[in-house]
Amino acid sequence: MTYVSHASAFTPTTKLPFEQLISHLRSAAKYPLRITCFGVATFIDDDPDAEAISFDHTLRLAECRSHDSAIAEAEHRIAERDFGNAGNGCWTYAPRVIAILDADGALVTGGEVRGSAIRWCDPVASDGEARKIVTEASRLRGQAFIEAGQNNQAAARNLRFSASILEARLVDKFWREPARAVLPKAA
Structure with a gap:
């Protein structure tokens, strides 16, 4: 009768460094998109x-x-x-x-x-760029509020969507690099 050690019967797929393992676990918690x-x-x-x-x-x-x-x-x-x-x-x-x-x-x-x-x-490149975009989007939303108050709903809607398009660049820090890597393939 031969004895097989449990340790030799189990072969791990890969050993990950601790930092990489933590990164994988954090990333997995972000899905589904x-x-x-x-x-x-x-x-x-x-x-x-x-x-x-x-x-x-x-x-x-x-x-x-x-x-x-x-x-x-x-x-x-x-x-x-x-x-x-x-x-x-x-x-x-x-x-x-x-x-x-x-x-x-x-x-x-x-x-x-x-x-x-x-x-x-394109995702923002820095926090400074993000602040500029937030400022400009806020200005556009303020103009939209004024237009809506003057019963110019079409202009207000267009200004709000212009602000939203600017805000589409405000990609979360965690996703900025992955987005830059994926977007050229998608464009």
Whole structure:
């Protein structure tokens, strides 16, 4: 009868340095990634003389297990205009901004919808650049507030979306390098 040691029967796949193991564990906790779309919904009315009723609306499109697959899924959904059962035929949807968020709600990647494509935004390079973007986005939102107060809803909406597109560059620090690595392949 031969005796097999448990230690020799178990072969570990790889040994990771402690720092790398911690990094992998932190990264795993950030998934799945959620694809969110910000846009304008417009009610469909049978009366052609009726004034269109539009409102800003956020859709949650999908969840993905990797950054690459989230970008590919977002691009596919926009190209195919696949917004799930949004509106159930009661309203149309015009997407404006795509955001990919991690499980903590941090921004992973953002982009502007242009027709049937997404123009992905470059992540900020520094905290100083992030502060400048926050300042400019706040200024645009302030202008939007003034326009809305003057009952100029279309201008207010465009200013808010311009601010959102700027904010799409405010990728969380954890995701800045991975986003830079993935985005050239997605562009």
